[in-house]
Amino acid sequence: MREEFRLLIGLQDLDIMIKEVKDKATSQELKSMGFKLTGLEELQEARHEIAARIPVALLNRYEKLAKRYKLAILPVSGDKCLGCFVKLPTSFFSSAYSHELVTCENCGRLLYILRFNQ
Amino acid sequence: MSAIQEMVRHLEKMGKISDEQFIVEMLKNREHLGSTGLGKGVAFPHGRSLAIKQLSVLFARSSGGIDFEALDGKPTKIFFLILAPSEEGADVYLALLSELISLIQKPSKLDKLMQVKDYPSLIDIFGGNED
Numbered sequence: 001m002r003e004e005f006r007l008l009i010g011l012q013d014l015d016i017m018i019k020e021v022k023d024k025a026t027s028q029e030l031k032s033m034g035f036k037l038t039g040l041e042e043l044q045e046a047r048h049e050i051a052a053r054i055p056v057a058l059l060n061r062y063e064k065l066a067k068r069y070k071l072a073i074l075p076v077s078g079d080k081c082l083g084c085f086v087k088l089p090t091s092f093f094s095s096a097y098s099h100e101l102v103t104c105e106n107c108g109r110l111l112y113i114l115r116f117n118q
Numbered sequence: 119m120s121a122i123q124e125m126v127r128h129l130e131k132m133g134k135i136s137d138e139q140f141i142v143e144m145l146k147n148r149e150h151l152g153s154t155g156l157g158k159g160v161a162f163p164h165g166r167s168l169a170i171k172q173l174s175v176l177f178a179r180s181s182g183g184i185d186f187e188a189l190d191g192k193p194t195k196i197f198f199l200i201l202a203p204s205e206e207g208a209d210v211y212l213a214l215l216s217e218l219i220s221l222i223q224k225p226s227k228l229d230k231l232m233q234v235k236d237y238p239s240l241i242d243i244f245g246g247n248e249d
């Protein structure tokens with residue numbers, strides 16, 4: 001997979017984490033379990049570092065999608081986009097795209113085909 | 119190899135995650151937020167990522183214990199690694215996390231976890247309702 005896509009997926013994982021900490025109910029729940037959530041600034045610093053390594057056009061596209069949707073990048077499950085549930089064209093599953101992020105033509109989200117062992 | 123990497127590699131071999139490096143990075147970031155080593159020799163590294171297939175828990179034990187920057191400064195001997203797909207809400211894994219944390223509050227359960235040798239006896243610890 002192309003490095004810029006790897007970075008973008010890492011960025012989204014980090015955004016999920018930051019959102020959880022910023023969400024009062026979630027962070028309260030984690031704190032009540034005994035977790036200390038003191039390193040938010042470090043996470044934001046890590047986010048900044050990753051974002052700086054992503055080409056601007058791709059980053060802007062992600063940020064725009066992230067504002068509109070809960071998740072800008074989604075895994076592909078079956079033959080549908082998990083965001084809008086529209087069936088994806090068969091060409092999408094050709095090997096040419098197996099290591100790429102592809103855009104859902106219906107909703108614009110970025111899609112990634114997950115590969116698992118077994 | 120770090121404890122996190124070793125556990126994640128195992129899950130990749132089992133087909134539970136699609137990319138070791140994504141998960142290791144995500145978990146390292148989570149530790150930066152604050153150690154998930156809650157003390158008493160137990161840690162609960164956790165998080166969500168696009169590269170996770172389904173909610174998974176991995177139990178691992180280090181008989182000697184390792185430094186995981188636990189809140190009480192003691193070595194960590196037991197790990198519950200909890201991973202959830204990013205498209206699932208936080209609620210599912212938080213509920214699981216909370217249940218596991220309550221389990222280790224029971225001294226008899228914790229003692230047994232420290233000794234457990236195989237999967238059936240691990241499941242017994244979760245199912246058994248003494249004390």
Ligand SMILES: [Zn+2]
Nearest residue numbers: 081084104107
């Ligand atoms: Zn879509």
